[in-house]
Amino acid sequence: MRGAVFSSLCGALLLAQDVLAQQPVSVAGYSAPKWVLRRDGSSSYACKCYPGDYCWPNNGQFQKLNSTVGGNLRVNIPPGAPCYNTFKGPLGDVKTYDAAECAKVTANWYDEQWQIEQPAAGLWTYFTNDTCRPTTNPSDSCTLGYYPALVIMAKTTAHIQAGINFARDNNLRLIIRNTGHDFLGRSVGWGSLVINTHSFQDIKFTNAWRGACDYNGSAVTVGAGVQAFQVLKQANALNPPKVMVTGECGTVGVAGGLVQGGGHGPLTNFYGFLADTALEFKVITADGVLKTANAKINPDLFWALRGGGPAAFGVIVEATYKTFDDKPSSGVSFDLALSSNATLFWEAVRIFHGYSTHFVDNGLYRSTLPSALRRLVLSSHLHHRQPTTNHCRHHGRQHPAVCRHHGLDGLPMPASQPLLDALGS
Ligand SMILES: Cc1cc2nc3c(=O)[nH]c(=O)nc-3n(C[C@H](O)[C@H](O)[C@H](O)COP(=O)(O)OP(=O)(O)OC[C@H]3O[C@@H](n4cnc5c(N)ncnc54)[C@H](O)[C@@H]3O)c2cc1C
Ligand SMILES: *[C@@H]1O[C@H](CO)[C@@H](O)[C@H](O)[C@H]1NC(C)=O
Ligand SMILES: *[C@@H]1O[C@H](CO)[C@@H](O)[C@H](O)[C@H]1NC(C)=O
Ligand SMILES: *[C@@H]1O[C@H](CO)[C@@H](O)[C@H](O)[C@H]1NC(C)=O
Ligand SMILES: *[C@@H]1O[C@H](CO)[C@@H](O)[C@H](O)[C@H]1NC(C)=O
Secondary structure, eight states: OHHHHHHHHSOSOOOHHHHHHSOOOOOTTOOOOOOEEEEETTEEEEEOBOTTSTTSOOHHHHHHHHHHTTTOEEEOOOTTGGGSSEEEETTEEEEOOOHHHHHHHHHHTTOHHHHHHSSSOOSSGGGGTTOSOOOSOTTSOEEOTTOOSEEEEOOSHHHHHHHHHHHHHHTBOEEEESSSOOTTOTTOOTTOEEEEOTTOOOEEEESSOOSSSSOOSOEEEEETTOBHHHHHHHHHTSSSOEEOOOOSSTTSBSSSHHHHTOOOOTTHHHHOOGGGGEEEEEEEOTTSOEEEEESSSSHHHHHHHTTSOTTSSOEEEEEEEEOEEOOOOEEEEEEEEOOSOHHHHHHHHHHHHHTHHHHHHTTEEEEEEEETTTEEEEEEEESOOSOOSHHHHHHHHHOTTSOOOOSOTTSOOOOOHHHHHHTTO
């Protein structure tokens, strides 16, 4: 059973001998990683160190790490654990039952922002293997599932550097965790060490960016933990109001996975992907060194961070993006429900899609969501000012924890004549 788990966790499916023969990346003071041989059927793998392995660091080493990170190292306890007598963790059993905490966890389980604020929760709990969901029976079993073993609640750049160095030197699986939004579960990982970046909350606006790019306009510098709704709210309060490209969902981070995956959103038809609006990053690479990456300094790293895949090239500490003048925006949502005539339903879908180019040419952002209720929800926005709640509610049908908005709900967004015109009514 262990073998089956490890085969999917070990990443590169290389023969152990091949991996062991490879020379590690040359980093000053860095010794060769301690690979662990594992077998799954007739295949063998060279894996990172996990709890229980001979190379897993001892308590003294973890205590030293803990003091380097200012006491911010935590044993990761799954958020559902207060509903169970015992969390049977990889580092030993922990008594966890707490009726009041359990009631809180149960009430908040589908609250997205609450999940985001947990040290290492994944919003799509499927990726945690769902082995410790809230329960009414405390004697049920709560195990780690695919949650990480330990978390550094990083408060400073030095804490992140210490975490990277420790994981590299001890060959631990390292995961960077911002909001836990990742569609592919990349912010959780069994037995890993997590660096949580949620504390990096600085937001700084400028009207005239002076950086390596030729660009000389307005910009915003955001810390790694900033979420879209936070920066949009502050940008909206500026005089004149500003916007930046974000995802459609206000709770997704803007300096983590979004930009490293490109990042599309309601303003993309005007300004491109979030990655297209990036001016500069402060980033810590695997050697633990804090670097600036922009069009002139480390341009290859700058290029890689703009779409090269989350957590693939370093840990972003802060990012600077172009901002743009706000424009009036409006939104509308179509809900096509399948009654009895499927042909008619798909004909309606076909007609709507036939307008796609027309919509895009008129600055419309559109998202289409099939739902389990045999409906198709088509949400559209013109000259979008901020993410709406619409998509998120529909995402919520599949997973209610995801995409509830905070703080933007009250902003007005009436349907406008240009929108109706663009829809070719
Ligand atoms: C409901 C929902 C709606 C979405 N809508 C959109 C959308 O409209 N447009 C769009 O483009 N995408 C969208 N996404 C996808 C989203 O952009 C990605 O899942 C993204 O990876 C989330 O990034 P995060 O930093 O918020 O989340 P996390 O899950 O915390 O992190 C995601 C990935 O980025 C890495 N990472 C996080 N922080 C850092 C850092 N500081 N340095 C290096 N690596 C880091 C993590 O290790 C992980 O691999 C949506 C996702 C959800 C769940
Ligand atoms: C790290 O130190 C803090 C503060 O002393 C303590 O609360 C915490 O339990 C320690 N973490 C670990 C994993 O020992
Ligand atoms: C994951 O869940 C499956 C199904 O419940 C279970 O058989 C398996 O042991 C779990 N693995 C871990 C690592 O929790
Ligand atoms: C940058 O913009 C500012 C304000 O618009 C202007 O005063 C300045 O001359 C510009 N500088 C360059 C190098 O274009
Ligand atoms: C279903 O809709 C199609 C397309 O409008 C129409 O041709 C067909 O007659 C309808 N079928 C029924 C059973 O109403």
